[in-house]
Amino acid sequence: MKITIMKQKNTMEMEPLTRGIVLFGATGDLCKRKLIPALHKLWEKDLLPKGFIITGAARRDIGVDAWKKSLGEYPEEFLHQLDYVSCDLSSQESLNKLPETDDTTYFLSVPPERYEWAIINLKQGGLLDDSETSRVVIEKPFGYDLKSADHLQSVVERHLREKQVYRIDHYLGKDTVNNILATRFGNVLLEPLWNREYIEEIQIFATETIGCEGRSQYYDGAGVVRDMLQNHMLQIIALIAMEAPCRMDAKEIRREKVKVLSATHLGEDMILGQYETYRDEEGVDPDSHTPTYVAGSLFIDNWRWKGVPFRFMTGKKMPYQCVEVIVKLKAPPLGLFEGETPGRIVMRLQPHAHLDIQIDVKSPGLGDSVELATLTHRYPDWLGVDGYEKLLYDAIEGDQSHFVHSEEVIESWRIVDDLLCTGDSCPIRTTPYIHEVGSWGPRNETDSITNWDYPE
Ligand code: BG6
Numbered sequence: 001m002k003i004t005i006m007k008q009k010n011t012m013e014m015e016p017l018t019r020g021i022v023l024f025g026a027t028g029d030l031c032k033r034k035l036i037p038a039l040h041k042l043w044e045k046d047l048l049p050k051g052f053i054i055t056g057a058a059r060r061d062i063g064v065d066a067w068k069k070s071l072g073e074y075p076e077e078f079l080h081q082l083d084y085v086s087c088d089l090s091s092q093e094s095l096n097k098l099p100e101t102d103d104t105t106y107f108l109s110v111p112p113e114r115y116e117w118a119i120i121n122l123k124q125g126g127l128l129d130d131s132e133t134s135r136v137v138i139e140k141p142f143g144y145d146l147k148s149a150d151h152l153q154s155v156v157e158r159h160l161r162e163k164q165v166y167r168i169d170h171y172l173g174k175d176t177v178n179n180i181l182a183t184r185f186g187n188v189l190l191e192p193l194w195n196r197e198y199i200e201e202i203q204i205f206a207t208e209t210i211g212c213e214g215r216s217q218y219y220d221g222a223g224v225v226r227d228m229l230q231n232h233m234l235q236i237i238a239l240i241a242m243e244a245p246c247r248m249d250a251k252e253i254r255r256e257k258v259k260v261l262s263a264t265h266l267g268e269d270m271i272l273g274q275y276e277t278y279r280d281e282e283g284v285d286p287d288s289h290t291p292t293y294v295a296g297s298l299f300i301d302n303w304r305w306k307g308v309p310f311r312f313m314t315g316k317k318m319p320y321q322c323v324e325v326i327v328k329l330k331a332p333p334l335g336l337f338e339g340e341t342p343g344r345i346v347m348r349l350q351p352h353a354h355l356d357i358q359i360d361v362k363s364p365g366l367g368d369s370v371e372l373a374t375l376t377h378r379y380p381d382w383l384g385v386d387g388y389e390k391l392l393y394d395a396i397e398g399d400q401s402h403f404v405h406s407e408e409v410i411e412s413w414r415i416v417d418d419l420l421c422t423g424d425s426c427p428i429r430t431t432p433y434i435h436e437v438g439s440w441g442p443r444n445e446t447d448s449i450t451n452w453d454y455p456e
Contacts, residue, residue, distance in 0.1 A: 026056030173387025
């Protein structure tokens with residue numbers, strides 16, 4: 001099977017907007033590990049605008065040379081485009097030290113509790129006055145729950161236009177995630193089947209073998225619902241379930257995602273879990289009730305999906321690292337053949353991405369029985385780019401298609417709100433069940449949700 005993806009537009013012919021990018025949190029891990037390498041890749045491909053300035057900004061007064069040195073080995077010509085300014089987002093005055101450029105992208109790679117003041121100060125400092133020539137990239141999480149996301153959004157709305165706001169979900173920078181729309185809407189093969197008439201159930205897995213990897217300070221306050229479900233998994237579900245946009249542009253794609261998310265709600269069978277050794281990890285509260293695992297169902301109340309369960313499972317320290325969507329088709333109306341298995345469409349998004357279509361074919365020989373055959377397309381993900389490279393490139397171009405709209409983020413928090421409840425009066429049990437490391441979660445509880453097709 002070969003999938004050809006049409007390019008939305010010839011981006012090389014467009015004049016990129018941004019003349020410079022300011023990376024707040026420049027001395028942090030994300031900047032060193034992801035942002036600078038991504039900008040370097042774009043530079044190597046000659047995709048950064050001429051004279052583009054990359055300004056690192058952080059509170060520490062370390063000087064440009066020490067900052068460059070801390071980033072690792074890069075060619076001199078690339079380093080020449082880097083500058084460093086010591087400034088503090090919580091002080092409007094200190095932002096005056098930033099260089100003035102015609103058109104600037106501000107990347108907030110700072111702790112989320114600083115977003116509100118960052119936006120207020122950047123705006124009041126006059127850096128975001130022109131909505132055509134200034135924009136802000138905001139890392140996840142946008143808010144901590146529905147209430148705080150609503151509050152942060154009210155601050156954003158008071159100071160910025162939506163077209164200036166680029167909310168990152170790094171899954172939207174992945175080729176394989178974006179391939180969901182290409183596979184669904186680039187041909188008519190799947191679309192006629194893609195509804196409650198033919199689909200029995202959809203299962204979505206995002207499972208990891210790693211634990212908190214030194215991030216327990218953040219993770220113990222966040223947990224799996226905030227870390228994976230509210231953003232990455234709901235974005236995948238939105239792409240799987242949305243209607244075709246009338247155009248492949250940010251406005252139309254995001255409009256369809258908002259519509260489908262607004263129709264989505266949790267089912268009743270939610271199970272939260274925690275891997276057995278979690279509380280022993282450094283930085284984790286020894287009595288922590290933070291869930292590291294969640295499984296359950298979502299339902300989408302619209303004509304296409306009413307009644308079809310979207311089962312999801314995500315967690316850390318599980319047997320297998322994998323992001324996968326399994327679309328289970330209904331059985332044919334008459335069981336004519338011995339050995340029939342209802343068909344499945346499997347989208348493996350990572351690792352070793354592939355698309356499988358599983359259908360019954362006649363078993364060779366004298367009988368009439370059938371057996372399962374799998375048609376596989378291996379997606380050439382080794383040719384793809386890192387998510388941040390794609391997202392920085394899009395932000396520089398002013399293309400918001402792969403960034404999350406305010407209404408998507410608010411709907412996503414609404415969907416998971418019950419799972420974030422703590423205390424005795426929660427509508428569902430949010431105290432996690434403890435499960436073994438390397439297991440598929442608390443099996444006794446989750447196996448009653450559905451017959452899971454555990455990835456292998
Ligand atoms: C991040 C989460 O957003 O996504 C991490 O904070 C998680 O906890 C990571 O490990 C998974 O991303 P990926 O790209 O490795 O699937």
